[in-house]
Amino acid sequence: MIHRHDVIIVGAGLAGSRAAVEIGQTANVAVLSKVYPSRSHSGAAQGGVAASLANESKTDRWEYHMYDTVKGSDYLGDQDAIELMVREAPETVIEMEHWGCPFSRTPEGLIAQRKFGGHTLDYGKEAALRSCYSYDYTGHVLLHTLHEQCLKHGVHFYSEFQVLSLIFRDNRAIGVVAWDIVNGGLHTFYGRAVMFGTGGYGRAFKITSNAHANTGDGLSQVIRAGLPVQDMEFVQFHPTGLWKSGILVTEGARGEGGYLLNGEKRRFMEDYAPTLMELAPRDVVARSMQTEIDEGRGIDGKNYVFIDVSHLGEAKLKERLPQITELAMNFAGVDPVKEPIPIQPTAHYSMGGIPANANCRVTYDAKRSETVGFYAGGECSCISVHGANRLGTNSLLEALLFGRRAGKQIVEDLSHLEFPELPADYEDAATEEVERTMAKDGEEKAATLRAELQETMMMDCGVFRSRGQLEKQRDKVEELEERYKNIRVEDKGTRFNTDMLEAIELGHLIEFSGAIVEGALQREESRGGHARKDFPKRDDVKFLKHTLAWREPNGKWKLTFEKDVVLKGITHPGFEPKERVY
Amino acid sequence: MSQRTFKIFRYNPETDKKPSYKTYTIEVEPSWTILDALNEIKWYHDGSLTYRRSCRHGICGSCAMQINGLNDLSCELQISNYPKDPIVIDPLPGFEIYKDLAVNMEPFYAALKRVKPWLINDNPPPGSERLQSPEEFKLMGDSIACILCAACTSSCPSFWTDEDYLGPAALLKAFRYTFDTRDEGFEDRLEALDNKHGLWRCHKITNCFTACPKNLNPTEAISKLQRKVVSEKW
Ligand SMILES: Cc1cc2nc3c(=O)[nH]c(=O)nc-3n(C[C@H](O)[C@H](O)[C@H](O)COP(=O)(O)OP(=O)(O)OC[C@H]3O[C@@H](n4cnc5c(N)ncnc54)[C@H](O)[C@@H]3O)c2cc1C
Ligand code: SF4
Ligand code: FES
Numbered sequence: 001m002i003h004r005h006d007v008i009i010v011g012a013g014l015a016g017s018r019a020a021v022e023i024g025q026t027a028n029v030a031v032l033s034k035v036y037p038s039r040s041h042s043g044a045a046q047g048g049v050a051a052s053l054a055n056e057s058k059t060d061r062w063e064y065h066m067y068d069t070v071k072g073s074d075y076l077g078d079q080d081a082i083e084l085m086v087r088e089a090p091e092t093v094i095e096m097e098h099w100g101c102p103f104s105r106t107p108e109g110l111i112a113q114r115k116f117g118g119h120t121l122d123y124g125k126e127a128a129l130r131s132c133y134s135y136d137y138t139g140h141v142l143l144h145t146l147h148e149q150c151l152k153h154g155v156h157f158y159s160e161f162q163v164l165s166l167i168f169r170d171n172r173a174i175g176v177v178a179w180d181i182v183n184g185g186l187h188t189f190y191g192r193a194v195m196f197g198t199g200g201y202g203r204a205f206k207i208t209s210n211a212h213a214n215t216g217d218g219l220s221q222v223i224r225a226g227l228p229v230q231d232m233e234f235v236q237f238h239p240t241g242l243w244k245s246g247i248l249v250t251e252g253a254r255g256e257g258g259y260l261l262n263g264e265k266r267r268f269m270e271d272y273a274p275t276l277m278e279l280a281p282r283d284v285v286a287r288s289m290q291t292e293i294d295e296g297r298g299i300d301g302k303n304y305v306f307i308d309v310s311h312l313g314e315a316k317l318k319e320r321l322p323q324i325t326e327l328a329m330n331f332a333g334v335d336p337v338k339e340p341i342p343i344q345p346t347a348h349y350s351m352g353g354i355p356a357n358a359n360c361r362v363t364y365d366a367k368r369s370e371t372v373g374f375y376a377g378g379e380c381s382c383i384s385v386h387g388a389n390r391l392g393t394n395s396l397l398e399a400l401l402f403g404r405r406a407g408k409q410i411v412e413d414l415s416h417l418e419f420p421e422l423p424a425d426y427e428d429a430a431t432e433e434v435e436r437t438m439a440k441d442g443e444e445k446a447a448t449l450r451a452e453l454q455e456t457m458m459m460d461c462g463v464f465r466s467r468g469q470l471e472k473q474r475d476k477v478e479e480l481e482e483r484y485k486n487i488r489v490e491d492k493g494t495r496f497n498t499d500m501l502e503a504i505e506l507g508h509l510i511e512f513s514g515a516i517v518e519g520a521l522q523r524e525e526s527r528g529g530h531a532r533k534d535f536p537k538r539d540d541v542k543f544l545k546h547t548l549a550w551r552e553p554n555g556k557w558k559l560t561f562e563k564d565v566v567l568k569g570i571t572h573p574g575f576e577p578k579e580r581v582y
Numbered sequence: 583m584s585q586r587t588f589k590i591f592r593y594n595p596e597t598d599k600k601p602s603y604k605t606y607t608i609e610v611e612p613s614w615t616i617l618d619a620l621n622e623i624k625w626y627h628d629g630s631l632t633y634r635r636s637c638r639h640g641i642c643g644s645c646a647m648q649i650n651g652l653n654d655l656s657c658e659l660q661i662s663n664y665p666k667d668p669i670v671i672d673p674l675p676g677f678e679i680y681k682d683l684a685v686n687m688e689p690f691y692a693a694l695k696r697v698k699p700w701l702i703n704d705n706p707p708p709g710s711e712r713l714q715s716p717e718e719f720k721l722m723g724d725s726i727a728c729i730l731c732a733a734c735t736s737s738c739p740s741f742w743t744d745e746d747y748l749g750p751a752a753l754l755k756a757f758r759y760t761f762d763t764r765d766e767g768f769e770d771r772l773e774a775l776d777n778k779h780g781l782w783r784c785h786k787i788t789n790c791f792t793a794c795p796k797n798l799n800p801t802e803a804i805s806k807l808q809r810k811v812v813s814e815k816w
Contacts, residue, residue, distance in 0.1 A: 211636040330658050499630060
């Protein structure tokens with residue numbers, strides 16, 4: 001079946017939904033999501049959304065937020081986009097409040113703000129209260145508020161439609177082909193503009209804070225359309241994942257005063273970041289934890305350390321961190337009021353993604369040349385406001401803010417974008433993928449391959465990396481791709497066939513993992529979330545550049561380090577790269 | 583590792599004449615949740631087993647189902663909470679079965695939409711945020727934490743007998759906006775609320791309260807709404 005809408009948005013998280021609210025008021029917009037919109041993973045975000053409202057830290061201003069974001073990015077972030085983001089942050093958050101988002105409040109009735117890692121006042125002098133929050137349900141209330149605004153504005157949702165391929169010809173996005181999960185069958189959606197807000201890809205790793213649905217589909221579809229992906233080697237490992245499951249303990253737990261303790265019951269962060277301690281940025285804390293664990297100072301020598309929030313007391317925990325209390329009880333069997341919580345680094349956020357400019361137009365080369373009718377925002381995009389490492393609370397902001405910018409840009413561009421013509425072979429790639437997958441009757445189990453990928457990505461492409469590990473992992477990904485041809489899909493029906501859809505998602509995981517590993521291998525330096533044991537220093541001479549990665553028809557990866565980083569703001573002179581100490 | 587047995591409702595309307603149960607005995611880890619067990623079965627024993635899941639930590643609301651006869655989130659409950667074999671798993675009652683444990687939630691979402699679940703306030707907003715004191719914020723109670731899992735609505739006998747009944751989740755959403763000091767939509771929502779398929783269908787059976795995995799209390803919210811409707815009308 002063919003569906004025609006002015007605008008096709010893939011993804012109903014904060015990025016996709018925010019764009020839809022903007023567009024839905026004047027044009028016909030369809031939002032496709034493989035899960036019901038309010039079940040998107042944005043809803044899992046706990047800690048908050050950054051904006052220099054200065055409600056609590058009265059001297060806060062956007063310049064400080066800009067400095068923190070640039071420094072946090074280890075100077076790989078594009079400072080023009082960062083300036084836009086931090087300047088538009090307050091109005092973006094206030095707008096959510098006007099739409100009814102329930103924020104926690106200060107005694108004066110303003111939006112409450114708390115501390116978060118790497119956010120400071122006066123260029124690093126002291127921690128800033130900049131994260132706007134609602135208990136520890138911030139993502140949840142933002143997502144529900146936006147979804148409800150979409151309902152109000154008559155946005156057309158196709159829930160439980162899983163996009164399989166992007167139709168892209170002659171530098172122009174035309175539409176997507178999706179599978180109707182409930183009834184089975186292919187549907188083609190085409191429009192004057194297409195936007196991807198498909199979220200993150202944590203499921204490539206064994207220990208992750210991400211949902212089962214976070215399989216990076218959008219990235220693999222872009223790669224398969226012949227477009228590059230950017231900075232894929234920068235994966236954020238969040239320090240405080242619950243031991244074994246990786247379920248997140250929000251950074252808000254440290255923001256509210258939680259301590260990290262090693263096997264010697266010592267606050268080891270004093271050895272690594274004496275000023276900010278536990279509130280140093282995530283890459284720093286994750287590496288410190290991993291070092292403690294690797295050097296045998298985990299709890300009982302095992303692969304975890306503790307976060308202790310018991311000194312905050314039951315009342316404060318209930319008031320500020322109710323979800324954490326529940327999660328620790330349900331998934332780690334500990335009561336944080338009484339005992340410390342076992343934690344380990346967990347794959348959390350992808351700094352890399354689909355290259356796009358600050359107007360969310362997708363670009364395709366080192367000169368930032370634009371595609372036509374194709375937009376990206378949120379975690380799947382790389383605009384790049386996070387550079388090599390994202391600060392906590394900057395990604396809900398990114399998703400909202402660039403969703404908003406994408407929406408506005410699309411509305412403007414609709415004045416000249418006509419409906420493209422569907423090429424004759426518009427459905428071929430998706431048809432072939434479904435047929436190939438359904439025919440799979442081999443010996444391999446998809447689950448086994450997925451587990452092997454997740455385990456090895458964690459081990460050899462994790463918090464610390466080295467040439468030997470990465471070469472091994474490159475071979476492993478190639479091996480898995482070969483074995484993937486020989487998997488078996490047991491469910492041969494059309495209705496709600498999640499067996500088939502999970503197999504297709506595994507194909508995506510393998511596809512983009514290749515780009516992560518190749519980028520990690522070729523980037524011979526340590527910067528932000530990418531830490532090479534064999535190249536422990538940052539190398540601005542060679543690598544103060546964005547990585548672009550294309551997959552060539554022969555399956556090999558082609559990488560370039562030619563795309564310059566923007567070191568100046570739009571009005572701000574910019575922050576020169578410096579050594580990053582906290 | 584220990585062995586546990588699961589008796590799971592299976593039905594594919596495409597191919598099966600009627601529903602049946604299938605029993606699976608698998609090795610489980612002590613820390614596993616019910617969802618972990620379902621994944622183990624699907625991934626390594628029977629790929630056709632169908633259910634919804636996403637976040638796996640109780641925030642997305644996808645994985646509600648009936649476990650030993652009670653609605654709950656399969657991702658939040660440890661297998662060890664159920665010492666006796668077999669653990670019986672059924673889909674949420676009161677909804678059409680799509681396949682196995684996945685049900686048609688459209689009526690649930692449609693009910694939600696009927697209460698106009700968005701802030702209604704036509705006054706132009708101030709330049710900064712609308713003020714709301716912490717006490718006013720708390721008037722909404724925990725209602726903002728609802729994850730729309732439908733465990734409540736699906737456990738409600740009034741919903742089983744009246745398919746037009748809004749149900750506890752939609753009414754809780756109406757409560758959330760009505761008791762938001764920034765909202766002025768009470769009159770707009772009255773039509774949906776003040777009738778026999780709305781507030782007055784609730785017979786205070788309190789199944790919803792028992793079923794809610796987030797410990798929310800839709801019954802109490804409904805009572806508060808009822809009182810508000812009565813006091814505003816008379
Ligand atoms: C546990 C956790 C806590 C976090 N806490 C914070 C925080 O406190 N502050 C902060 O700033 N950031 C936080 N983050 C990060 C932040 O939540 C995410 O980066 C952000 O929400 C991503 O939003 P999004 O709209 O890009 O994607 P998502 O919300 O993930 O949405 C992706 C959408 O794409 C759809 N989709 C994907 N593939 C397909 C396909 N093939 N077909 C159809 N639809 C598809 C999905 O259905 C979904 O609707 C947290 C992340 C996690 C995992
Ligand atoms: S009130 Fe509770 S049971 Fe009902 S939908 Fe919300 S979270 Fe689920
Ligand atoms: S999987 Fe999200 S609530 Fe259970």
